[in-house]
Amino acid sequence: MHYTNIRRGTFIDRPNRFIAHINIKGSAETVHVKNTGRCAELLVPGAVVYVQESDKPDRKTKWDLIAVKKGSRMVNMDSQIPNHLVKEWLEEGNLFKDITRIRPEYTYGSSRFDLYVEADGKKIFIEVKGVTLEEDGVVRFPDAPSDRAVKHVEELKLAVKEGYEAYVFFVVQMKDVRYFTPNMDTHPAFGEALMDAARAGVHILSYDCDVRKDDIHIADEVPVVFDQFDQRADNAACADEAVKRSDSDLADVVEPVIAWYREHKRDLPWRREADAYRVWVSEIMLQQTRVEAVKPYYERFLRELPTVKKLAEAQEDMLLKLWEGLGYYNRVRNMQKAAQQIMADYNGEFPNTYEEIRLLKGIGNYTAGAISAFAYGIPKPAVDGNVLRVISRITGSREDIGKQSVRKKIEELLEPVIPRDAAGDFNQGLIELGALVCVPNGEPKCGECPAAGFCAAREQGAAAEIPVKSKGKARRIEDRTVFLFRDGRKLAIRKRPSKGLLAGLYEFPGVSGHLSLSEAAAYSKKIGLMPVRIKALGEAKHIFSHIEWHMVGYEILVDELERTNEKGFLFISPEEIEKEYPIPSAYESYTRYAGIRE
Numbered sequence: 361m362h363y364t365n366i367r368r369g370t371f372i373d374r375p376n377r378f379i380a381h382i383n384i385k386g387s388a389e390t391v392h393v394k395n396t397g398r399c400a401e402l403l404v405p406g407a408v409v410y411v412q413e414s415d416k417p418d419r420k421t422k423w424d425l426i427a428v429k430k431g432s433r434m435v436n437m438d439s440q441i442p443n444h445l446v447k448e449w450l451e452e453g454n455l456f457k458d459i460t461r462i463r464p465e466y467t468y469g470s471s472r473f474d475l476y477v478e479a480d481g482k483k484i485f486i487e488v489k490g491v492t493l494e495e496d497g498v499v500r501f502p503d504a505p506s507d508r509a510v511k512h513v514e515e516l517k518l519a520v521k522e523g524y525e526a527y528v529f530f531v532v533q534m535k536d537v538r539y540f541t542p543n544m545d546t547h548p549a550f551g552e553a554l555m556d557a558a559r560a561g562v563h564i565l566s567y568d569c570d571v572r573k574d575d576i577h578i579a580d581e582v583p584v585v586f587d588q589f590d591q592r593a594d595n596a597a598c599a600d601e602a603v604k605r606s607d608s609d610l611a612d613v614v615e616p617v618i619a620w621y622r623e624h625k626r627d628l629p630w631r632r633e634a635d636a637y638r639v640w641v642s643e644i645m646l647q648q649t650r651v652e653a654v655k656p657y658y659e660r661f662l663r664e665l666p667t668v669k670k671l672a673e674a675q676e677d678m679l680l681k682l683w684e685g686l687g688y689y690n691r692v693r694n695m696q697k698a699a700q701q702i703m704a705d706y707n708g709e710f711p712n713t714y715e716e717i718r719l720l721k722g723i724g725n726y727t728a729g730a731i732s733a734f735a736y737g738i739p740k741p742a743v744d745g746n747v748l749r750v751i752s753r754i755t756g757s758r759e760d761i762g763k764q765s766v767r768k769k770i771e772e773l774l775e776p777v778i779p780r781d782a783a784g785d786f787n788q789g790l791i792e793l794g795a796l797v798c799v800p801n802g803e804p805k806c807g808e809c810p811a812a813g814f815c816a817a818r819e820q821g822a823a824a825e826i827p828v829k830s831k832g833k834a835r836r837i838e839d840r841t842v843f844l845f846r847d848g849r850k851l852a853i854r855k856r857p858s859k860g861l862l863a864g865l866y867e868f869p870g871v872s873g874h875l876s877l878s879e880a881a882a883y884s885k886k887i888g889l890m891p892v893r894i895k896a897l898g899e900a901k902h903i904f905s906h907i908e909w910h911m912v913g914y915e916i917l918v919d920e921l922e923r924t925n926e927k928g929f930l931f932i933s934p935e936e937i938e939k940e941y942p943i944p945s946a947y948e949s950y951t952r953y954a955g956i957r958e
């Protein structure tokens with residue numbers, strides 16, 4: 361695709377999403393920005409940009425912003441171009457052999473997909489997304505939440521059910537990137553929808569582009585990598601960072617690890633009767649917290665919901681109450697969706713192949729491997745943090761275990777050596793070894809280790825330096841003030857929104873920022889609650905995966921809770937809260953003042 365009338369300029373500012381001010385030959389011009397995304401990392405003052413001069417005299421602004429230089433990289437910012445590029449590229453004979461029809465903007469049900477294609481005897485929908493967000497060679501979409509994008513992806517999934525072939529095609533509007541991944545920071549729902557769609561058979565493609573100031577063409581395929589919910593990684597993208605095989609042959613450690621495990625394994629409730637449902641419940645819980653902390657949760661969960669059917673039919677509040685304190689509540693919601701899938705597709709019988717298990721909602725490579733191996737003896741790897749550490753040390757690998765490519769490589773190293781007659785014991789042996797001997801904090805107990813004779817890290821005296829794990833992105837800090845409004849008998853709580861962080865759980869009311877005692881009193885009055893006594897409850901911190909809450913709390917005794925003009929408050933006794941209303945552990949420091957979970 362070639363542009364004419366291109367001029368060079370420098371970015372000044374962007375008063376709103378649709379226009380920018382650009383310095384062109386010493387004059388500040390108003391320029392139309394077709395890409396209404398945030399593009400905050402691209403449009404920085406002084407950035408070199410390229411604009412197209414329109415030949416239509418009746419336009420309000422005669423310039424369109426086409427491309428921007430980000431360091432040495434040229435990024436095309438024309439949001440209207442990706443659809444044209446894909447159409448042009450298909451017409452050149454790419455992707456499909458024999459195209460008989462190609463139509464842009466095609467209405468299907470309540471959706472409008474970017475392209476409809478008939479080719480090779482198939483009917484095909486393609487939804488095209490332009491990608492401009494790049495960091496360290498990783499490109500992500502969307503750069504701001506996009507419910508529309510989620511809707512499109514979900515509708516493609518339905519189209520597949522009805523016999524169409526469907527694609528989400530990410531056009532990366534720059535060259536030489538490492539891989540594409542959905543932006544879980546900005547819009548996790550999109551990432552999850554995309555993953556779901558991939559499972560349902562929607563093809564997810566990503567291609568980069570050769571970009572010049574006046575030209576853009578689709579170039580090479582870019583690996584699509586899902587995040588930890590997916591755990592798929594592309595070898596080619598990160599081949600240079602992949603784990604190197606050490607001289608140690610992993611096959612040598614198999615027998616010693618199995619023998620050690622059979623002798624030293626802990627007696628844990630989920631190991632006594634290791635059917636698929638029990639393994640699944642315990643594994644999801646173990647991803648949240650320590651073994652000792654999981655035991656009472658596991659037993660209570662199994663008592664209340666002993667079967668897939670019961671889980672599929674459970675009320676949400678009950679489910680969340682059973683999970684209260686474990687965190688990552690989406691995991692238990694996903695478990696329920698998976699249970700419903702099992703009811704619908706497998707008549708309530710847990711599927712018994714790795715591939716079918718892997719397709720269940722919320723189940724990634726690790727959990728699918730664990731259920732397959734522990735419950736059915738299928739020789740598939742189950743690589744968790746313990747296994748990453750143990751194998752990195754045995755092989756002496758200094759590759760970053762935070763990378764999906766490294767996890768994938770370790771899975772590939774392990775899979776061929778897992779014995780068919782002891783897959784569960786070998787996998788659990790590696791995990792147990794990591795938990796009890798080759799420990800994460802403090803010195804590994806090499807003297808007790810069955811793999812000591814084969815371990816490169818031990819031989820090199822490098823166990824303290826391995827595994828290597830790079831620091832993740834810094835978390836966002838959010839200051840909050842939490843209120844325990846109470847009268848003689850009851851406390852005010854409210855339900856959180858049905859989407860987002862801690863969705864659907866109950867919380868103590870709160871506001872952003874840290875209020876002083878007098879500001880807290882003023883806020884109480886503002887919402888109609890006359891304070892009789894205020895007590896500062898001190899500071900507390902709760903760490904989520906991407907966010908940290910830094911809280912201050914106040915207990916405010918009021919004459920009558922019902923007087924508040926604030927909507928959505930519920931007035932509930934501590935006993936009832938304890939029984940019926942899931943309060944997340946983020947509030948743990950304040951629940952004892954409320955008389956719950958003391």
Ligand code: SF4
Pocket residue numbers: 750753754797798799804805806807809810811812813815816817818823
């Ligand atoms: S020998 Fe030491 S470092 Fe190596 S796997 Fe065993 S405990 Fe870990």
